Ligand code: ADP
């Protein structure tokens with residue numbers, strides 16, 4: 001579903017955020033990207049959804065080679081990916097319903113379909129009763145669930161999450177991880193960047209460990225400073 005083949009990324013100014021990264025996330029797999037702050041986790045996710053472009057190497061996502069993708073194909077690639085951020089970037093002048101419905105409105109679906117799918121997504125994250133509220137009136141955990149509902153409303157086969165539990169206490173973090181597991185159980189591929197090792201270790205998923213832009217193997221953890 002996602003394949004990195006010797007991918008490197010240097011930012012303008014020359015800082016090399018990723019160095020020769022190779023790995024594959026299988027269709028239907030859930031995995032974590034871990035490593036200390038600055039290790040390159042966000043950069044890795046940004047490359048997958050074309051917020052950033054690789055400096056070298058080959059990146060395959062959902063059947064597209066991202067170095068060969070045309071401008072016309074980009075919307076279709078992006079529709080395959082649901083993205084979840086630590087700061088959910090919700091619109092507080094609109095209701096929970098309208099926030100979650102937004103991707104469907106942009107897709108141009110009719111009102112009836114938008115209503116049905118938006119309520120299905122809100123139901124999955126347990127927020128059907130809050131659809132008329134402003135996100136600003138919800139708790140941090142609820143706001144994060146609104147962000148997740150918005151990411152899954154168009155049923156993308158891939159979910160990417162960047163520090164999705166960064167602002168939450170351990171109980172709420174575990175609930176958010178359970179949600180990801182539920183989506184994974186119905187076949188969604190999930191890639192989560194997180195430095196919350198205690199939480200990650202409660203889940204039976206593969207870990208890709210980044211250290212200074214390179215993937216290290218489990219036996220190298222401890223021999224290099226992962227900073228966590
Ligand atoms: P992580 O998510 O693991 O904290 P990032 O991918 O955000 O790591 O960052 C990796 C490195 O790349 C950091 O040293 C960061 O300062 C640098 N970096 C990230 N984004 C940019 C950017 N837009 N321009 C220049 N350097 C950047």
Ligand code: ADP
Nearest residue numbers: 117120121152153154155156157158183186188
């Ligand atoms: P439909 O009526 O179009 O089949 P629903 O919204 O009622 O759609 O969802 C049907 C099932 O599909 C749900 O059980 C849901 O968990 C599952 N599903 C499959 N892929 C995804 C995805 N990417 N995000 C959320 N749910 C998904």
